[in-house]
Structure formats: structure tokens, C-alpha cells
Amino acid sequence: MLRFTVRRIASLIVVLFALLVLVFLISRYGGDPVRGYLGANASADAVAAMRTRLGLDQPIWVQFADYLSRLARLDLGTSLATRRPVAAELAQRIPATAELALWTVFFSVLIGILLARVYTLKSRFSGVLRLILFSAASAPAFLIATGGVLIFFVQLHWLPVSGRTGYGPSTGLSGMYVLDGLLTGNLPYAMDALRHLILPALAASLGPGVALARVLADGLSTSLRSAYARTARSLGETESAVLRRHGLRNAASPALSLLGVQVGMMLSSLVVVEQIFSWNGLGQFLVRAIGGADTATVATISLLLGAFYVVVNALVDIALAVVDPRVRLS
Amino acid sequence: MLRKTASAALLTISLTLLAACSGGGTPGTSAAAGDDLLKLAFLGGVKTPDPDTAYDGPELNLVNSAYEGLVTYKSGQDKAELTAALATTWSADPTNTVFTFDLREGVTFHDGTPFTAAAVEKSFQRRTDVGEGPAYMVGDVKSVATPSDKQVVITLDAPNSAFLDLLASPFGPKIVSPAAIEAHPYSADGENWFASNDAGTGPYRYGTFTPDTSYQLTAYDGYWGAKPGYPTVEFSVVSSLSTIQLQLENGELDGLAGYSDSTTFTALQAKEKLKTYQFSSMQTPTMFLNPKSATLADQATRLDLLAGVDFTDLATKALGAVGKPATGVFPANLLTGADDQQKITHDGTKLASLAAGSLKSKTIKIAYGATSADAKNLSDNLAAVLNAAGITAQSTGYALGTYFPELEKGAAGPDITFFAGFPDTAHPDAWATVFYTPKGGLDLFGAEVPGLSDTLGKARETGDQQLYAQVASQVSESGWWYTVATSLGTAVFADDVAGVEQSYHPVITGVLNLAVLHPAGA
Numbered sequence: 001m002l003r004f005t006v007r008r009i010a011s012l013i014v015v016l017f018a019l020l021v022l023v024f025l026i027s028r029y030g031g032d033p034v035r036g037y038l039g040a041n042a043s044a045d046a047v048a049a050m051r052t053r054l055g056l057d058q059p060i061w062v063q064f065a066d067y068l069s070r071l072a073r074l075d076l077g078t079s080l081a082t083r084r085p086v087a088a089e090l091a092q093r094i095p096a097t098a099e100l101a102l103w104t105v106f107f108s109v110l111i112g113i114l115l116a117r118v119y120t121l122k123s124r125f126s127g128v129l130r131l132i133l134f135s136a137a138s139a140p141a142f143l144i145a146t147g148g149v150l151i152f153f154v155q156l157h158w159l160p161v162s163g164r165t166g167y168g169p170s171t172g173l174s175g176m177y178v179l180d181g182l183l184t185g186n187l188p189y190a191m192d193a194l195r196h197l198i199l200p201a202l203a204a205s206l207g208p209g210v211a212l213a214r215v216l217a218d219g220l221s222t223s224l225r226s227a228y229a230r231t232a233r234s235l236g237e238t239e240s241a242v243l244r245r246h247g248l249r250n251a252a253s254p255a256l257s258l259l260g261v262q263v264g265m266m267l268s269s270l271v272v273v274e275q276i277f278s279w280n281g282l283g284q285f286l287v288r289a290i291g292g293a294d295t296a297t298v299a300t301i302s303l304l305l306g307a308f309y310v311v312v313n314a315l316v317d318i319a320l321a322v323v324d325p326r327v328r329l330s
Numbered sequence: 331m332l333r334k335t336a337s338a339a340l341l342t343i344s345l346t347l348l349a350a351c352s353g354g355g356t357p358g359t360s361a362a363a364g365d366d367l368l369k370l371a372f373l374g375g376v377k378t379p380d381p382d383t384a385y386d387g388p389e390l391n392l393v394n395s396a397y398e399g400l401v402t403y404k405s406g407q408d409k410a411e412l413t414a415a416l417a418t419t420w421s422a423d424p425t426n427t428v429f430t431f432d433l434r435e436g437v438t439f440h441d442g443t444p445f446t447a448a449a450v451e452k453s454f455q456r457r458t459d460v461g462e463g464p465a466y467m468v469g470d471v472k473s474v475a476t477p478s479d480k481q482v483v484i485t486l487d488a489p490n491s492a493f494l495d496l497l498a499s500p501f502g503p504k505i506v507s508p509a510a511i512e513a514h515p516y517s518a519d520g521e522n523w524f525a526s527n528d529a530g531t532g533p534y535r536y537g538t539f540t541p542d543t544s545y546q547l548t549a550y551d552g553y554w555g556a557k558p559g560y561p562t563v564e565f566s567v568v569s570s571l572s573t574i575q576l577q578l579e580n581g582e583l584d585g586l587a588g589y590s591d592s593t594t595f596t597a598l599q600a601k602e603k604l605k606t607y608q609f610s611s612m613q614t615p616t617m618f619l620n621p622k623s624a625t626l627a628d629q630a631t632r633l634d635l636l637a638g639v640d641f642t643d644l645a646t647k648a649l650g651a652v653g654k655p656a657t658g659v660f661p662a663n664l665l666t667g668a669d670d671q672q673k674i675t676h677d678g679t680k681l682a683s684l685a686a687g688s689l690k691s692k693t694i695k696i697a698y699g700a701t702s703a704d705a706k707n708l709s710d711n712l713a714a715v716l717n718a719a720g721i722t723a724q725s726t727g728y729a730l731g732t733y734f735p736e737l738e739k740g741a742a743g744p745d746i747t748f749f750a751g752f753p754d755t756a757h758p759d760a761w762a763t764v765f766y767t768p769k770g771g772l773d774l775f776g777a778e779v780p781g782l783s784d785t786l787g788k789a790r791e792t793g794d795q796q797l798y799a800q801v802a803s804q805v806s807e808s809g810w811w812y813t814v815a816t817s818l819g820t821a822v823f824a825d826d827v828a829g830v831e832q833s834y835h836p837v838i839t840g841v842l843n844l845a846v847l848h849p850a851g852a
Contacts, residue, residue, distance in 0.1 A: 031731020039377075039385030041501075041754055041764065042463040043771035049461070053518075078519055083378040084541060085521055092541070154576060162568050162577065169540045278569045280543045288375060288542075291701075293731025 004321060008314045015310055016303060023302040024064055024295060031293035032056070033080045054080070067296055076300055081292035082285075086300055089285055094304075095175025096164060097270065097281035102176075103201040104208075104266055105259075111209025112216055112255075119217035137210030141269040145203035145276045152199060162278040165193045200277040204269045208262035215258050219251025226250075253320055260316030264309040365849040368560040368827065371568045371577070373589045375542045378525040381504035382456055382516070385463035390500050390841045391565070391587065395547050396440070397504035397530030400431050400450070400482075401497050403756065405843035406832035408610040409663050410756030412498055416445065416505055416531065426489040426791060433480045437554045439507035440528060440535045447476035452508040454484075460516050467496040467754070468503055491793030492757040499755035500838055504530060533558045533845040542567050547844070559829060559848025578604060578822060585823035585830075585847075588840020591703045592650030598822045599651075605825050608651070609834040612661035613752040613817035615645075615653065615704045616765065617712075619810050620737075620775040623745040624692075631688045632809040638680030639715060645815035648707035653815040659802040662816045663836065664758050669799035672813065673806035685720030693722045697736055697744035700727035704817060705748040712746070737774050747774055750817055752838050758798040759790045766805055777810035826850045 034050050035042065042050075051057050055066060070077060076086035118129055139147075152159040160166065165177050167189050172180025178197065181190025223229060224247045232242045271283035278284075282301055289297040372388055379392040400417040403410045417431035437445035451474040457465050470490055475483040486493060496502055510529030516522065526539040533553045537546030547563040566583070568574050571594055577583040579601055590598070599606045617636075619626050626632045645655040656662070658670030696713055698705035709725040716723035726744070728736050737743055751772055753760035764770035767783050782804055789797035805811055819839035823830050828850040833842040 031729060031733075032735050033731055035734050036730045038463040040751070041385065041772065043466055043764070044769055045771075046463050046466065047771065082375070082541065083383065083522070084525065085519075088521060089541075149573070149576070153580070157580070160582075162573055162582075163543060163566060168538060169543070275569045276573070278567060278573065280540075280567070284375075284542065284569065291730060293729070 005318060008317060012307075012310045012314055016307055019306040020299060020303050021064075024067065024299045025060070028060055028063065028295045033293040033295070036292040036294075037080045037083075063295075067299065071300075077296055079285075079289065079297045080294040081288045081297060086297055089297075090282075090300075090304070092175070093281045093285050096279060097274070097283065099164075099176035099178065100197065100200055100204070100270060100274070100279060100281060101263075101266065103178075103197050104204040104270070105263060107201050107205035108208040108212060108259075108262065108266075111205060112212030115210060115213030116217040116220065119213065134210065137207050139207075140272075141203050141207065142272050142276060144206050145199065145273055148199045148203055149276075159199050160196050161199065164196050164279060165189065166196075167192055196277075200273045200279055203276075204266055204273045207269070208259075208266055211262060212255060212258060216251055216255045219254055220247050223247045223250040256316055256320055260313045263312050267305050267309060365852065366561050368563045368844075368847060369582070369584045370563065370565050371574050371583050371586055372545070372565050373571060373574065374569060375567050376545070378522060378541075379528075379536070379545075380460075380516075380522055380524040381506060381530070382460040382464065382524075383462045385501055387838060387840055388588065390838075391844060392536065392545055392547065393504065394500060394532070394841065395534040395563070395844050396528040396532045396536055397506065398532050399497055399502045399504050400433075401494060403498050403500075403836055405835055405846065408836060410495075410498075410612075410836040412494060420494065422494065426491045426493065426793065427486050429484045429486075429493060431482050431484070433482065434554060435480065437531050438552050439510070439531055440550055440552075441507050441510055443507045443509045443529075445505065445531055446479040447482045448479075449505050449508050450474060450482045451476060452511050453506045454503055456506060456511050456516065457503050460518075464499075464501045464503075464754075467499065467501070489791040491790060492755070492759040495755040495757035495760065499760075500835060500841055501754055506530060534563065537562070556845070558845040559852065560844075563844055578824075581824065584827055585821065587821045587842045588819065590652065590820045590822065592652045592707075595651045595820050595822070603825050605823055605827075605830070607819075607821040607823070607830050607834070609819035609821070609839070610662055610836070611752065611817055611819045611834075611839045612664065612756065612761075612837045613750055613819075613839050614656065614661040614761075614813055615649070615708055615748060615750040615815045615817060617708070617812040617814055618747050618749060618774045619777070619812075620740075620743060620745050620747075621777045621810060622740040622743070622775070624741060625689060625694060626745050628688065629809060631684065633674065634680045634684055635689075636674045636809055636812050637677045638684060638719070639712065640676055640678065641812065641814050642676075644708065644711055644715065648711040649704060649815055649817070651818070652820055653704060653817050656813045656815050659806050659811075659813050660758055660798070661753060661761055661813075664753070664756065664761065665795060665798055665802065669795055670802050671806070673803060674809070674812070681716070681719035681721060689721045691722075693724060694746060695744040696723060696725045697733070697747040698725070698727050699733040699749070700729055702748075702750050704750040704815075708748040708814060709746075712748075734774075743775075748814070749774060752817075754837075756837050758795075758801075759786065762786055762798065762801050762805075763790070766801070766811065775810070777808070779804050779808045779810070828852075 034047050034056065038046055038050055055063060079086050079089055082089060149161050153161045170177045170180040172184050174180055177193035178190050181187065181193055229242050229246050232246055271286060274281045274283035275287060286298065286301045289301065376389040377384060377386045379389045381393050381397045384390060384393045398415045400415060401412050401420060402415040404413045416434050416437060418434050419432045420429065422429050433447060439445060454468045454471055454474050457468050470486045470488060472485045472487045477483060507529035514523035526536065528536040533550060533555060534547035535550045537548040539545050544567065545565045549558045549561045571589060574583065574586055575594055575598065578586060578598065595606060598604055619632055621627055642655040645653055657672065659672060660670050694716060696709045698709040706727055713723040713725035737747060751765060763786055764772050767773055767786065768776045768778055782801060785797055785801055817839055819834055821830055826849060827847055829847045832846045835841045
């Protein structure tokens, strides 16, 4: 198990370094950030002076070495897109994205479990529901988000469509507004933050939720019809025990694998969802940095998102190895 | 087991949705709504509102509400007219080199520091020290003398008839509390105190700023002038124009200054409870032709191409409700009509001749910056006009970071580009030097008219309008630039917000004098 974990961590470092090189090179050749930084009316002299000050007149490998050296000292520099220290931006935005991501995973799992149950129903209604949810799962997150806005904001006036709260930033420690509201005993604040969360989290979670449900339902259905389940029943185990000991354990493996992949893919849909709902997280920061050709910031955010993706998948692999001995052996 | 889990999940989701939706209506802000709070929006985000780095546009709604310069322009009129701000009177010597300002009495900065002449000197020095885009406005200042607490005498290195206009520019030097300058030295690489705090004298002070989320302005009780109409103004940062449109219609926002494209603006014109406004501005969508272009370097071809395009029709179709065709060379209201005449006359037969002649089998590459809707629409429409006439043309958009490098490719770059620029201030020099001389910064293809820089140099010293009229003629006859349109500033406000007509800036779009807005009937 230890060797397995060490191997995963080593490959993680290699993957992240390759990602860093790739993103830095691509985004550096993506343009010149100086005009965006100074303002379009900047004089030719001001542009040239700023290019020198920012080191953009240096060869690309010098710029990359400088970036790596600063990164090693945890000096993330100043964002050319927002003119604020990147560290301050990340401190503000990571909790925002983390909160949205956690709620998205939470909704995905809930939807997954709910639908797994719906799939097993034999009524006419379940067929209609399945059709609707399949259609929803086929729709991209931005379409679901737009539909949600039209229904819950424009028509029903139930939910807001912009920002994280109407009460200003949280004074709590975590930067996750719902949690902060609960921890500080400010229930109206927590509820308002939750209202702001629902549409973006649902928009990002519907697709992964349905996908998860299908895998979970298929897995359960197969394992409950298997020979070992029949044997367990014949030995007098209750249906509930068969489900818990044999069904879920076997069905969990593909569902967990899928969840790992879905969490990674969810990050890309969160970039879109954050844009639609003016959610001030990493996705919005990434879009601004790309628009401003802010190479170092793009590389840093990509590194973070990449690290998150790789870490989640490594954790899933480890979890799978714990749940399923065949993974360890392979 | 599964049934129980699913039931619990269903219950959780139902409770979450029920609880979240039970508030009824979308939540308001913590500040009091109604006549005390004006809710506006920024689209996408704004640059840091430091008075000495702000050089973009939208962030000036914050900067110019909290800071003041020595002089400014009257808001709410097309013609730019200097008016008093922190200086009550001013004069220039006959050579336009020495400028004397008498300063306003009884002014305090938001940190309580009294306003004196020393603050002017310190503020000019800060702008130079920060050294960013707008620093050039004080670049020629040789000395700032303070004969008394209430008078400053500014001496320039060389005569400059545009100096007072540079001081009045929306980006012009603002006077900052010397105590704050000393306490919070500027650092390009660290957290900038001035990004979220202010130390000006304006009618508003910076309230709670959550960068890229919301920015709040609160009225300054000790302001020397008229009290602002709204005690609090709050800007939310919204990523999408469609969302802003919905929020305006739902009453979640009170107004929007700028940003609107023609489609959105026209859609909002039809909405009840909203009033739309169109203002003149000096933003001037202009066509630039590449002097290194294999097809357009030839002057006869170039002038025939310009004559062949019906620019009035092009501007009308491309810009719709947010622009109007230009008649002169300089931005609107900078020169008198007689001094500012386009020399190229439209001739509808020219394009067909070019298609059969010098542009046969050639492709005209038209570029635009993808962030500019005006430039995109003009490029696309011109490509359509040329293709319809038998001249192959391609319109291509470039992201901000790649647009300028693309234009620097010389013969390998595009043949034509459209750019909706504006002068930093209401002086012909601020337009002509920047756009028509290679050293200016926005002479996008580096085109040069022999003798033009010298003429502009003389005009800058004296402010002689006849010299600028000469520049207009030379520019027009060269065919390297064609002034296509004047952008209209747009604003959309709830019908219970008044004072919008008095708030617009004569130079740039999207920046309002927020202090003159007030609840209707108040």
C-alpha cells in the first residue's frame, strides 16, 4: 500500500511539472499583457518601460526560470490582470470555489443516490422522469444555468443570480459563507449565502449526478443479481445486509472512479458557471488572467487546478485500493 | 437500505430548496435600499482605483468620486468646458509655460488633513514616482512652487497649450492627502493601500471594497461642495451583460453606465420603468491602414478604397444605437466644423474599379480587438461591403494580448484595423499626437505623414486652431486613417433616478458624475 501511494505521489509531481511548463509556454505565446496592464491609451514609451520592468523583454526560458524561482519561494507576484498580489487573490477566491465545488459534489452525490433509486422504480412516472433527467444530463452546464436563471430568477423571483451574498463578505474564518454564517450564529447570512449557491451548484451538479446514478444503479443491479448475492440470501442474510455487504461494496468501485473523473470535469464547468453567476472564484480569476495575457497568474491557477485534479484522482485510486483489493494487486 | 438513503437525500434536497427559497424575493444588500442607496454595476471587473494608475475607464467612477484635481470639465454637456475644482481661479502666462492656481479654502481630505498647496506638490510627485500610463501628464512639469498655502505656480519644461486640459482630464492628476502618501508609499509589487482606501477630497469616500465583487462609495460629510444625491452608491461586479439586463428589469439594479451594445440598449429602450440615455462623447472609432501593406501602401489604391466605402452607411449599420457617423477628422467637439473637414468624398464606383484592377485576386485582412464590440461590428460590416463589391476581405478578431503584437508584424500583419479610441482629454493634441505620430502610442501601424509631427509641436506650444485644421487636412489626405464614427455614451437607469442628463462626461463614455444623481422628486 505504501509503495502504491509513493508511486502515485511521484507521478503526481511529474504530471504537475509538465502541466506547468505547458501552460507557461502556451500562455506566454498567447500575447502581450502590457497594454491590458497599463490601459489602451498608454504611450509607446510607457509600454516599453513597463515591458522591461516586468521582464517581458527577456528570453522565455529566463522568464520561466524566474517564475520557478519565485514559486519556490512562494512569491506569486502581482497579477497583471487585477493589479493585486496573486496570493491575496487566491486567499479570497479559493474558499469561494471550494465552497461551490463542495456543494456541487454534495448535490451530485444526492442526485446520484436519488436517481439510482428512481432507476429501480417500475412505474410509468419513473420513465418520464428518467427521460427528463437524461435530457438534463446531456445539456451543458451553461444551458442548465440559463434555464435556472429564467425560471427561478426571472419568472419566480425565488433565487438570486449574481454573487455569493447580498450582505457583503463574510467575517468568518473559512471564507465559505454558508459555513461562516452557521459558525458565527448568523442564520440569515447563512441562508442568504445558500440561496446564492443553489443555482450555480445545481447547474454544475446535474450532469455529474445523473452520470453517477447510472453507474451506481447499474452496479447495484448487477451485483444484487450475482451468484454471491444469491448465495448470501440463501444463507439467510437479510436484503439489507446483502445490499450493504455485497451490493454497495462492489457497486462503489466504478462509482468512485467516476466521481473522481467527474470532480475533475466539474472544475471546467465551474469556470463557466462562475462566469454566469458572477461567482468571484478561481474560474473568474482564470478568465480575467487569460483575457489580460497574465501568464504567471494563468500558470499558477492552472497549477492549482491541476494539482486539485491529480490529488483527487490519487485519493480516489487510494480509496479504490482500500475498497477493492484487485486494484492493489494490479 | 437504498430506499431509505434515497428518501433521506430527497428530503435533504427538498428542505434545502424550501429553506433557501422561503425568503421571498431576491435578497437585498445590507445597506438601506430606496432613496439612500444607488445600486449600479461594473461589467466583468475594474482595475484598482488608485488615482495614479487608473487608466482604463470604468474605475474612474470610483476614482473621480473620491478625488478631485485642480480643474475639471463640466459634466452634462457635449462641449468640454473647464471649471473650478480644487483651484478657484487659474491663469497661464503668454508662453503656456507658467500656470498659476489659487486654491479653494475650507477643503479637507477624507483623512481630516487640511488641503494646502503642499498637497499639490506631493501629489504631482507621487504620480511621477508611480510612473505608470498617466504619469506623462505631469512629465513636463519642471517645478511646483508654493508661494503660499493657497497658491501654486507650476512651471513646465516647454510650452504646452494642452496643460490645463491634461489637468482636467478624467485621468488627470488628482490631489491626494500628503499624510496618506507618506503613510502608504506606493509599491508596484505589494498590496497597494490605495487600491481599497482613498485619501481624496471628493464628494464620496471609498466604503467597503471587495475586489471584483462589490465597491461601495459613501458620502463624505465634510465635502466642500453640494451634498451628493445618494448617501451610498454600490457597484456590483457582474460577469455578464445579460445578467445585468435581467437585474435592471427586475429592479435589482438601479442603473448602468456604458457597456451596452446596440442590441442590449435597444432592448432596454422598450422596458417600462427604465429610462435610456445617449450622450455625445469623444470616443471615435477609426479605421487604420497599414503603410507596409502590399495592397494598400499605394496611395491611389488606398484613397480609392476609402472613397469607395460609404462610411455613413457603414457606421449606421455597424453601430446602430450606440454610434453616429463622423463628419470630421478629429473627435467630435474638439475643433470647429470648418477646421475639421474630411477630404475624401464618397464615390460608389470606386470599389468595382478596384475589384477589377489593383485589388483583383488580392485579400484584404481586417483586424479588430475582440474586446471592442464597435470595432468588431465595423470590421465585419466592412468585410461584407468589400466582398459584395468583389474584393476578397477577411475580418479577424484578436484577444487583447495578441491584438497589438499582430499589428506590429508589418507587411505580414493585417491591412486594416478598426479601433474605438478616445483622447485622454479634450484637446486636439491629446488625439493627434497619440494617434497620428509613431511615438504617440496608438498610431497602430506606425504610419507617418511628413512634417506632421513638427506642425503638431508648434500647435502644442500655441494652441493655434489653424495648425490643427492643417493637421486634419494632412491626415485626411494621407489615407492612413479614416474617422468613421462617434461613439455614443449610453446609460440605463430606473425611472426614479434623476440627474442622469447632468452627469455624463464630455470626453469618455461609461463615466458619470455620480454626485449629481438623485432620487426623482428629491
